[in-house]
Amino acid sequence: MDFDFTDEQRLLRDSVGKLFAARYGDFEMRKAYAKQPDGFDRAVWAEYAEAGLLALPFDEAQGGFGGGPVETMIIMEEIGKAVALEPYLASVVFAGAVLRHGTPGALREEVIAKIAAGEAIVAVAHTERHSRYDLNDITTTARRDGDDFVIEGDKTVVIAGDSADYLIVSARMSGGTRDRDGVGLFLIDAKAEGVSRRGYPMQDALRGAEISLANVRVPAARLIGDLxxxxxxxxxxxxxxxxxxxxxxxxxxxxxxxxxxxxxxxxxxxxxxxxxxxxxxxxxxxxxxxxxxxxxxxxxxxxxxxxxxxxxxxxxxxxxxxxxxxxxxxxxxxxxxxxxxxxxxxxxxxxxxxxxxxxxxxxxxxxxxxxx
Missing domain, CATH: 1.20.140.10 (Butyryl-CoA Dehydrogenase, subunit A, domain 3)
Structure with missing residues (x-):
C-alpha cells in the first residue's frame, strides 16, 4: 500500500505550514490570541476560510472542496505543531461530521455553507457531568410539544461553546438514562431563548463552556441525527x-x-x-x-x-x-x-x-x- 501523499496533499501541507508559521511562528502571538474575548483571533479564523481550510471536509455541493480524512489529518498535524487556538476540531471536524452524516435538510445545508465560509462556528454539546465518556448516558430531555421539541438539561465542557453561533445538543427523547435508543441531536441557535452559557479557558488555553437549556423550543425540523x-x-x-x-x-x-x-x-x-x-x-x-x-x-x-x-x-x-x-x-x-x-x-x-x-x-x- 502506498502511504505517500499526492502532489495536491503535499501542496496543502506546505500552504498550511506557511499559514501557521506566519501566525504562530512567534509564541508571543499565541499568548495575545488567547487573551481575546473568544480565546482566539477572528482574523486568523478568516484566514482559515480564505485558504479553504474550513471548506475542506465538505462536499462541493455544500460549498466545500470534498476533502477526506487524510486531508484533515494533514491540517490537524500542523495545528498540533503550532498549538493553534482556533476551534477547527470543534466546529469543522466534529460538528461538521455531525452535520455531514445527519439528516439532510435546507437548514443543515445552510449551516454547513456558513461553516465553510467562516460565517458561523458550531459546537457539539454532548457531555454531561456524570456521563464521562459514554455518549448514550444522557439526562437532558427533549419533549415533543406539537411541531416543536422542548429541551431541558445541562451540558458541560462544550469546546468553543461560548463563541458558537449554533449548538448541536444531544437529548433523550425516550427510554432510560443509558439506553442507546431514543437519543436525538438537535441544531439550536446559541442565542435562542432559554440557552445560557458560561465560558472559561481550559488548561490548554482552548475555551470550554457550561451550557444550560431551560425550556428551549426547537422545531422538529431541527432534529438532525441520532446516537x-x-x-x-x-x-x-x-x-x-x-x-x-x-x-x-x-x-x-x-x-x-x-x-x-x-x-x-x-x-x-x-x-x-x-x-x-x-x-x-x-x-x-x-x-x-x-x-x-x-x-x-x-x-x-x-x-x-x-x-x-x-x-x-x-x-x-x-x-x-x-x-x-x-x-x-x-x-x-x-x-x-x-x-x-x-x-x-x-x-x-x-x-x-x-x-x-x-x-x-x-x-x-x-x-x-x-x-x-
Missing part, C-alpha cells in the same frame, strides 16, 4: 485528534533536542550524555509509532462499518494517548524547570497533549472498549 451519527462524528474527531497529537509530539521533540544541544552541564552539552540520547531516541520511536496509528485512524475514519471503524479508532486513540503521555513527560524531564514555565512553548505542548489524551476517552477507556 449513531454522534458516534461516527466522534470517531472522525478522534482520528483528527490523533493527527494533532502527532504534530504536537513532533514539535515537542524538536524543541527538546535543540535544548539538549545548547544546555550545558559539567562543561558539555547534555546531548553528549548517552543516557539522555537514549531517552530522546525512545521519544522518537514513540512518535513514529503514534504517526503510524494516526495514519491508520485516518484511513479507517471513513469506514461505513461502525464496528470495524470503532475498533480501529479505539486502537489508535489508546496507542497515541500512551505515546503522547510518554513524550510529554520525557520532554519536561529533559528540559527541567523551563519545561513547565508559561513563557515557554514546550509546557503548552505538554498541556495540549495531556488534554488530547483525555478528550473522547483516555487510553484505559479505549482499551476497555476494545476488550468489550
Amino acid at each position: 449513531a451519527v454522534l458516534e461516527r462524528a466522534v470517531d472522525e474527531a478522534i482520528a483528527a485528534l490523533c493527527a494533532e497529537a502527532v504534530g504536537a509530539m513532533e514539535a515537542l521533540i524538536a524543541m527538546t533536542v535543540d535544548y539538549m544541544k545548547t544546555r550545558k552541564q559539567f562543561g558539555v552539552a547534555i546531548s553528549a550524555f548517552q543516557v539522555l540520547q537514549h531517552r530522546a531516541v525512545d521519544m522518537y520511536v514513540a512518535l513514529e509509532q503514534a504517526r503510524s496509528m494516526a495514519i491508520f485512524a485516518a484511513l479507517s475514519a471513513a469506514d461505513d462499518d461502525a464496528k470495524v471503524r470503532g475498533e480501529a479508532i479505539a486502537m489508535a486513540k489508546a496507542a497515541v494517548g500512551k505515546a503522547a503521555k510518554f513524550v510529554g513527560q520525557q520532554a519536561v524531564q529533559l528540559h527541567g524547570g523551563i519545561g513547565v514555565t508559561m513563557e515557554y512553548k514546550a509546557g503548552h505542548l505538554f498541556k495540549r497533549l495531556t488534554m488530547i489524551e483525555m478528550q473522547f476517552g483516555d487510553a484505559d477507556y479505549h482499551l476497555r472498549r476494545l476488550a468489550a
Whole structure:
C-alpha cells in the first residue's frame, strides 16, 4: 500500500505550514490570541476560510472542496505543531461530521455553507457531568410539544461553546438514562431563548463552556441525527485528534533536542550524555509509532462499518494517548524547570497533549472498549 501523499496533499501541507508559521511562528502571538474575548483571533479564523481550510471536509455541493480524512489529518498535524487556538476540531471536524452524516435538510445545508465560509462556528454539546465518556448516558430531555421539541438539561465542557453561533445538543427523547435508543441531536441557535452559557479557558488555553437549556423550543425540523451519527462524528474527531497529537509530539521533540544541544552541564552539552540520547531516541520511536496509528485512524475514519471503524479508532486513540503521555513527560524531564514555565512553548505542548489524551476517552477507556 502506498502511504505517500499526492502532489495536491503535499501542496496543502506546505500552504498550511506557511499559514501557521506566519501566525504562530512567534509564541508571543499565541499568548495575545488567547487573551481575546473568544480565546482566539477572528482574523486568523478568516484566514482559515480564505485558504479553504474550513471548506475542506465538505462536499462541493455544500460549498466545500470534498476533502477526506487524510486531508484533515494533514491540517490537524500542523495545528498540533503550532498549538493553534482556533476551534477547527470543534466546529469543522466534529460538528461538521455531525452535520455531514445527519439528516439532510435546507437548514443543515445552510449551516454547513456558513461553516465553510467562516460565517458561523458550531459546537457539539454532548457531555454531561456524570456521563464521562459514554455518549448514550444522557439526562437532558427533549419533549415533543406539537411541531416543536422542548429541551431541558445541562451540558458541560462544550469546546468553543461560548463563541458558537449554533449548538448541536444531544437529548433523550425516550427510554432510560443509558439506553442507546431514543437519543436525538438537535441544531439550536446559541442565542435562542432559554440557552445560557458560561465560558472559561481550559488548561490548554482552548475555551470550554457550561451550557444550560431551560425550556428551549426547537422545531422538529431541527432534529438532525441520532446516537449513531454522534458516534461516527466522534470517531472522525478522534482520528483528527490523533493527527494533532502527532504534530504536537513532533514539535515537542524538536524543541527538546535543540535544548539538549545548547544546555550545558559539567562543561558539555547534555546531548553528549548517552543516557539522555537514549531517552530522546525512545521519544522518537514513540512518535513514529503514534504517526503510524494516526495514519491508520485516518484511513479507517471513513469506514461505513461502525464496528470495524470503532475498533480501529479505539486502537489508535489508546496507542497515541500512551505515546503522547510518554513524550510529554520525557520532554519536561529533559528540559527541567523551563519545561513547565508559561513563557515557554514546550509546557503548552505538554498541556495540549495531556488534554488530547483525555478528550473522547483516555487510553484505559479505549482499551476497555476494545476488550468489550
